[in-house]
Amino acid sequence: MTALKEELKRQIIDVLNLEDITPADIQDDEALFGEGLGLDSIDALELIVLMDKTYGIKLSDPKKGRDIFQSIETMATYISENRTK
Amino acid sequence: MKKSVFINGIGVVTTQGVWRAEFFSEVRVLDHAITPADQPSYKGLISPGAIRRMSRGMKMGIYAAQQALAEASVTIPDAIVTGTGLGCSEDSDKFLRSLWENEEQFLTPTSFIQSTHNTVAAQIALQLQCKGYNVTYVNGGISFESALLDALLLLQTGEEEHVLLGGVDEIAEQTYAFLQAAGYIKADGIQETVKNNVSPGVNYAEGAQFFSMGASRMTSSYAEMIDVTLQNELEVSETASFLQDFLVANNFRPEDIDAVILGYNGDEKDDLFYNALQQELPLATPLYYKHLSGQYDSCSAFGLAAAAFVLKYQTVPPILYWNEKNPPKTTWKNILLYNQYKGKDHSLVVVRAC
Missing domain, CATH: 3.40.47.10 (Thiolase/Chalcone synthase)
Incomplete structure (x- = not known):
């Protein structure tokens, strides 16, 4: 799980082009949207594509996304339970 | 009767850097097939949240626009008119590459949204909160002049008082590679200038040039x-x-x-x-x-x-x-x-x- 979290942090920084941020700057339980990392709705779409492309997870229900994308912790848990890749 | 139109402020980001009083005394003659613009620091001008999605063309355009408006002491222009031949080609490149590499799946939204030609003018309007007339002309080698004609008409007829006019084009790796393959751009490694030109093609580059155009003459007028x-x-x-x-x-x-x-x-x-x-x-x-x-x-x-x-x-x-x-x-x-x-x-x- 720790390796998956680190991998996720690196991918998010890369995909969302988060300049001046390193994996160490992102806490596992930090909010990704709003107050925390400050991601927005376009980033959410990028994360949905990331989940599909890298882990084979298709998110069709946007309501689910709110829970899944709360933090690195919640994303990693969902991926480890549902990944097909 | 037509009103007079003045160039009241200039802002540029080019291969020769940004607009300044010493601009033409510090220039260098280009001798490479492709020369990227000399980028200024954008920190403080564009928020970190916004800048991470912007291509060079967008950043250059926002910087040059701000510079031109500041010189003319205009906070928000009445209209924004730009001209571009290839638009945000870096994002177009990115989107098409991902379309190709991922077999038309997993297409991310950012590069698609930003690949349109009017992205620069739109981003400037968002940055300035300018809700006025906003048009981008895409007419090859007369893209900028088409925008100039529109700006001139808006000001000469008295429809607007201040118009932000600009021309922007950015280097995109794949697009420029195609232009190179077609012989428009010189081959990599060739070092020739405009006057010392032997091989096919010409030296290409990129840049953003903005002008604060006004219907009144100012002390800053050019x-x-x-x-x-x-x-x-x-x-x-x-x-x-x-x-x-x-x-x-x-x-x-x-x-x-x-x-x-x-x-x-x-x-x-x-x-x-x-x-x-x-x-x-x-x-x-x-x-x-x-x-x-x-x-x-x-x-x-x-x-x-x-x-x-x-x-x-x-x-x-x-x-x-x-x-x-x-x-x-x-x-x-x-x-x-x-x-x-x-x-x-x-x-x-x-x-x-x-």
Whole structure:
């Protein structure tokens, strides 16, 4: 799980082009949207594509996304339970 | 009655850096097939949240726009009009590459949203919270002049008071590779200048040039914009009548033109047009600028900045002289600009000292 979290942090920084941020700057339980990392709705779409492309997870229900994308912790848990890749 | 139109502020991000008083005394002649613009620091100007999604064209455009508006002391213009040949081609490249590599799946939204040609003008409007007229012209080598014509009409008719006018084009790896393969851009590794041009193609670059145009003359004013005309296709033999018609329409005689700024880019076929036009203006001092700007669809905006500089400071930077034909002049009143590319997209612009 720790390796998956680190991998996720690196991918998010890369995909969302988060300049001046390193994996160490992102806490596992930090909010990704709003107050925390400050991601927005376009980033959410990028994360949905990331989940599909890298882990084979298709998110069709946007309501689910709110829970899944709360933090690195919640994303990693969902991926480890549902990944097909 | 037509209102007068003035260039009240200039902002650029080019291969020669950003606009400054020493701009033309610190320039270097380009001798590479592709030269990227010298990027300024964008920190403090664009929020970190916004900048991470922006391509170079967007960042350059926002910087140049802010610089032009600041010089003219305009906070929010009434209209934003831009011209671009290829638009945000970096994002277009990115989107098409991902379409190809992922077999039309997993397409991310950011590059798609930002790949449209009007992204720069839109981002500037968002940044400024400008809800006015916002139009981008995409007409190849006369993209900038098309935008200039629109800006001129908006101001001359009194519809608007302040118009932000700009020309932007950015380097995109794949797009420029295609242009190189087609022979438009010189091959990698070749080091030739506009005047020392042997191999096929020309030196390409990128840049953003913005002008704060106003219906009132200000202390910051560079020049008065008189007129612009566009012509899609022209034979070399028709160059004289194209010029003559434009001069007559604006009550100019050939001897009224003190300098003519030509779009020489090193391509022998393009030279024929510029040589023909030059012959019609024997008393005008020929100047050029593409050895400093490089070629890109909206690079003629760099030429307009050069004309404005000469008229404001009443001096011609030596680097701009095309040849030794420099009749001694102490005042520079009227400057004509002529540009075309590969025999198409011809434009004439005339500006006057104010």
